[in-house]
Amino acid sequence: MIGLLAKKIGMTQLFDESGRAVPVTLFSAGPCKIVQVKTAERDGYRALQLGYGTRREKCQTAPVRGHLKKHNAVGTRFLREVRVDDAGPYQEGQDLTVSLFEVGSRVDVIGTSKGRGFAGVVKRHHFSGGRETHGCVTHKQPGSIGASAYPSRVIKGKKLPGRMGGARVTVKNLEVVGLDAEQNLLWVRGSVPGAPNGMVLIRTKK
Secondary structure, three states, X not given: OOEEEEEEEEEEEEEOOOOXXXXXXXXXXXXXXXXXXXXXXXXXXXXXXXXXXXXXXXXXXXXXXXXXXXXXXXXXXEEEEEEOXXXXXXXXXXXXXXXXXXXXXXXXXXXXXXXXXXXXHHHHHOOOOOOOOOOOOOOOOXXXXXXXXXXOOOOOOOOOOEEEOOOEEEEEEEEEEEEEOOOOEEEEEOOOOOOOOOEEEEEEOX
């Protein structure tokens, strides 16, 4: 299993052979430099640390600058690790591009969903709410949430108002419908989490 860091450009549509419109998400994927190769003997697990994007060195913390300087990757903006079964074929400084994928293959896309702020139960958990009639005062309230005399408290995990979105979300088994190796572009069928220009991890299937 290997992956590639990418920037979500936005959604559009393509037309298949039968003329049907296919909704797709467009990514600017890679190239990603392998900053560090982690092995089971030295680190306890096998993984590749990928770097993507550029950033001014003065805007990075001293520990990050030291790590990037040690691995000849000064100015890298994002660092993410991808677990692999065998790190032997890879080496530090190697570039990974969209050529990792093929049209028709399946991928998992990991991103951060849009933050919706503090939301009520109707928006957050799709409660139906109260009746929209004259005299009703419980339009968007969750209703009774107590547990009577015992245990006299609200049970943990109850669906209640709270912060919505801004969480790590994985969308699995999406189809790659197109790629452009020269411009580092990748088209994936369907929608993925996050806002345009947000960073995602596109991971190949085993």
